[in-house]
Amino acid sequence: MIITPNELQQWVKEGRSFQTIDIRTEEQRQEFPLSALEPVASSVDALPSTNGQPLVLVCQFGVVTEGIILERELDNAYSLLGGALAWEALQTEKEDLSRWSRQTALPELGIAGQIKLNGARIAVVGLGGLGCPAASILAAAGVGSLQLIDGDRVELSNLHRQPLYGSDDIGSRKVTAAARRLGTQYDQVILETVPETLVSGNAKEHLNGADVIIDATDTIRARLVIDHASRVLGIPMVYGGLYRFEGQVAVLNHHGSPGYRDLFPEPPASGEACAEAGILGMLPGIIGNIQALEAVKLIAGIEPTLAGRLLIYDGLSHNTTIMDISTKE
Amino acid sequence: MKITVKCFSQVKYALETDELSLELNPGQTTADVEERVRQRAGKKLDGVLLRIAVNRIYVKEPRDLEDGDEVAFIPPVQGG
Numbered sequence: 352m353i354i355t356p357n358e359l360q361q362w363v364k365e366g367r368s369f370q371t372i373d374i375r376t377e378e379q380r381q382e383f384p385l386s387a388l389e390p391v392a393s394s395v396d397a398l399p400s401t402n403g404q405p406l407v408l409v410c411q412f413g414v415v416t417e418g419i420i421l422e423r424e425l426d427n428a429y430s431l432l433g434g435a436l437a438w439e440a441l442q443t444e445k446e447d448l449s450r451w452s453r454q455t456a457l458p459e460l461g462i463a464g465q466i467k468l469n470g471a472r473i474a475v476v477g478l479g480g481l482g483c484p485a486a487s488i489l490a491a492a493g494v495g496s497l498q499l500i501d502g503d504r505v506e507l508s509n510l511h512r513q514p515l516y517g518s519d520d521i522g523s524r525k526v527t528a529a530a531r532r533l534g535t536q537y538d539q540v541i542l543e544t545v546p547e548t549l550v551s552g553n554a555k556e557h558l559n560g561a562d563v564i565i566d567a568t569d570t571i572r573a574r575l576v577i578d579h580a581s582r583v584l585g586i587p588m589v590y591g592g593l594y595r596f597e598g599q600v601a602v603l604n605h606h607g608s609p610g611y612r613d614l615f616p617e618p619p620a621s622g623e624a625c626a627e628a629g630i631l632g633m634l635p636g637i638i639g640n641i642q643a644l645e646a647v648k649l650i651a652g653i654e655p656t657l658a659g660r661l662l663i664y665d666g667l668s669h670n671t672t673i674m675d676i677s678t679k680e
Numbered sequence: 681m682k683i684t685v686k687c688f689s690q691v692k693y694a695l696e697t698d699e700l701s702l703e704l705n706p707g708q709t710t711a712d713v714e715e716r717v718r719q720r721a722g723k724k725l726d727g728v729l730l731r732i733a734v735n736r737i738y739v740k741e742p743r744d745l746e747d748g749d750e751v752a753f754i755p756p757v758q759g760g
Contacts, residue, residue, distance in 0.1 A: 597688060
């Protein structure tokens with residue numbers, strides 16, 4: 352069984368009796384001291400007597416203790432979710448971050464990065480093939496606020512690659528259906544919907560205040576509109592584009608990195624959207640998730656990102672090519 | 681001299697391959713390679729903007745090539 356830091360805090364407040372076992376090394380204990388808990392032993396074997404009291408096992412991130420309880424088939428024993436790291440975060444930040452314990456265990460993210468994510472606002476422009484997986488995984492990751500921007504309605508032909516929608520949503524606004532689904536799945540995210548197509552007249556107004564913009568649109572004209580607003584507002588844009596089995600991702604307008612107009616300066620005379628070119632739903636799933644990963648790295652300050660680089664992924668060979676686009680020549 | 685051409689998205693479908701090997705004369709540039717790629721594609725790349733990378737670095741102006749260079753053609757992709 353697991354217990355969250357919030358639940359354990361409640362036990363402490365209520366004066367419930369339990370016994371804490373801190374299995375960590377001395378070095379780990381110094382890093383996160385486990386304040387307000389008084390461990391009685393450093394292993395299950397060293398425990399004097401349980402007296403029928405519940406056991407709370409604590410390790411650094413809450414992963415090892417879950418394994419011990421399963422392996423030894425311990426009854427009446429709880430693993431502290433997120434471990435000492437999440438417990439300490441609750442004491443210092445007054446927030447239970449244990450639902451993200453499997454990602455805060457990453458030293459690159461940690462509690463500090465999670466707090467940044469929880470306070471971040473990300474604009475997702477386009478709630479189609481790329482926008483659905485990106486918005487979904489960003490809400491799951493704990494991004495504080497998502498702004499969903501799209502003027503389209505759900506069509507039957509969208510369903511194979513846009514997993515936020517079902518048959519019941521056909522004819523509904525995409526942003527409304529997406530917010531309904533995301534709000535049910537993730538109760539902590541603030542969802543703002545803009546049922547409009549982004550154009551040069553409204554882009555700056557809608558994107559102002561975002562920390563990162565996800566470009567999940569499907570026309571080059573729309574990408575140029577976002578690029579302009581991104582540059583003027585000084586908000587990085589994570590571009591994603593698709594052609595059949597191929598996808599592209601780049602972080603644009605970030606600390607002087609090139610923008611979309613540097614990549615592709617003019618709208619083409621021709622070009623095919625997914626509707627004409629054909630697409631399997633897994634490809635936008637992969638590319639949308641890479642865009643979300645870049646957004647998380649930008650928010651949490653994790654390097655390197657795809658700023659100044661264009662990633663090209665081929666879903667047939669699974670080859671990934673990265674081009675340096677930072678050249679001024 | 682010999683160079684490798686890497687074809688992405690529409691270029692790959694127009695030429696029906698993701699890689700070509702081309703024999704060039706000394707002094708020939710990326711512009712010459714683009715002309716040969718477009719000729720080979722017939723009308724399939726008409727109106728398609730092609731961005732070029734040499735050895736995985738974007739180049740904005742025609743560039744002299746050397747033996748063994750890799751020249752990539754990257755059109756913009758719209759889909760999302």
